Amino acid sequence: MRIVVTGGAGFLGSHLCDRLLAEGHEVIAIDNLITGSTDNIAHIRDKRFTFIQYDVTNYIYVEGPVDFVFHFASPASPIDYLELPIQTLKVGSLGTHKALGLAKYKKAGFLLASTSEVYGDPLINPQHEEYWGNVNPIGPRGVYDEAKRFAEAMTMAYHTFHKVETRIVRIFNTYGPRNRANDGRVVPTFINQAIRNEPITVFGKGQQTRSFCYVSDLIDGIYRLSRSSEHYPVNVGNPHEMTVLQFAEKIIELTGSSSKIIYKPLPQDDPTVRRPDISKAKKILDWEPKVNLEEGLKKTVEYFKLKMEREGR
Ligand code: UDP
Numbered sequence: 001m002r003i004v005v006t007g008g009a010g011f012l013g014s015h016l017c018d019r020l021l022a023e024g025h026e027v028i029a030i031d032n033l034i035t036g037s038t039d040n041i042a043h044i045r046d047k048r049f050t051f052i053q054y055d056v057t058n059y060i061y062v063e064g065p066v067d068f069v070f071h072f073a074s075p076a077s078p079i080d081y082l083e084l085p086i087q088t089l090k091v092g093s094l095g096t097h098k099a100l101g102l103a104k105y106k107k108a109g110f111l112l113a114s115t116s117e118v119y120g121d122p123l124i125n126p127q128h129e130e131y132w133g134n135v136n137p138i139g140p141r142g143v144y145d146e147a148k149r150f151a152e153a154m155t156m157a158y159h160t161f162h163k164v165e166t167r168i169v170r171i172f173n174t175y176g177p178r179n180r181a182n183d184g185r186v187v188p189t190f191i192n193q194a195i196r197n198e199p200i201t202v203f204g205k206g207q208q209t210r211s212f213c214y215v216s217d218l219i220d221g222i223y224r225l226s227r228s229s230e231h232y233p234v235n236v237g238n239p240h241e242m243t244v245l246q247f248a249e250k251i252i253e254l255t256g257s258s259s260k261i262i263y264k265p266l267p268q269d270d271p272t273v274r275r276p277d278i279s280k281a282k283k284i285l286d287w288e289p290k291v292n293l294e295e296g297l298k299k300t301v302e303y304f305k306l307k308m309e310r311e312g313r
Helices: 011-022 078-083 085-106 142-162 186-195 215-227 244-255 279-285 293-311
Strands: 002-006 026-031 049-053 068-071 109-115 166-171 200-203 209-211 234-236 241-243 261-264
Touching: 002 011, 002 085, 011 026, 011 215, 068 085, 068 215, 078 085, 078 142, 085 109, 085 142, 109 142, 109 215, 142 166, 166 215, 186 200, 186 244, 186 293, 200 244, 209 244, 215 234, 215 279, 234 279, 241 244, 244 261, 244 293
Parallel strands: 002 026, 002 068, 026 049, 068 109, 109 166, 166 234, 200 261
Antiparallel strands: 209 241
């Protein structure tokens, strides 16, 4: 197949490009590089791979046939979308519209990268796909949450009214190599603090929970979803839930760091709990995560150590 990946130079987008190339597809990655980086795709030496630097909130023109569009472009860490609120809203709304328009015009399949953030600060735990969520539209995270909720609505409308073959994946916290060291997210932040023996910054009392999925597991779930016929949203993530404080302790133990834990204020609207109910993915995709936390974290710590050595920091 000839496949377009928006956000193809991002963390998840670049891993998806790797997987698609390994499956024998031709890939066109589009990214405006505001949070993505060509470092993430620099290793790809393949004639079937093309990179285009472009902002997909504008009309997307791709020459020749396209069989599938993966829409992965968006700032995705709380710090990024606080700094880029308008771009976040635009890529979720206008960008999704343009990417769907491309899929419709080319008679291609389409997969939207949605998020567990559509559940907001959830009032049920774990979160299943039928839950409508608890989102503050005008809070600091609203720009991301509402953009993705709009993106889901737009995707369903293109399916219903234009008969585009659409898929929606709700992605839960994912980590691994190519996470950005300074994107503010808990996994890269704690690992980098631990490697440098600097204080680990736990927000609030660290009693909020998250469930972390290793990137190769996530990409496998997404690839399977793209090949399925499910139009409704599917959660993909790892249900292994822990508190942020437990996670900080795990990182200290794994890295053998002398870092101490310090406490910082909890950001506004930080979800209290988060854990995916993955029964649907298990049933219809025959998928569940394979990489356990320790194994995944070791690979990620290795990646950051090497990166630091290379950059001499
Ligand atoms: N967090 C933390 N210290 C940090 C960064 C994040 O305690 O230096 C917490 C944050 O408040 C949240 C959790 O870790 O409860 C996960 O945050 P992240 O930014 O990775 O993503 P989120 O799941 O909130 O989208």
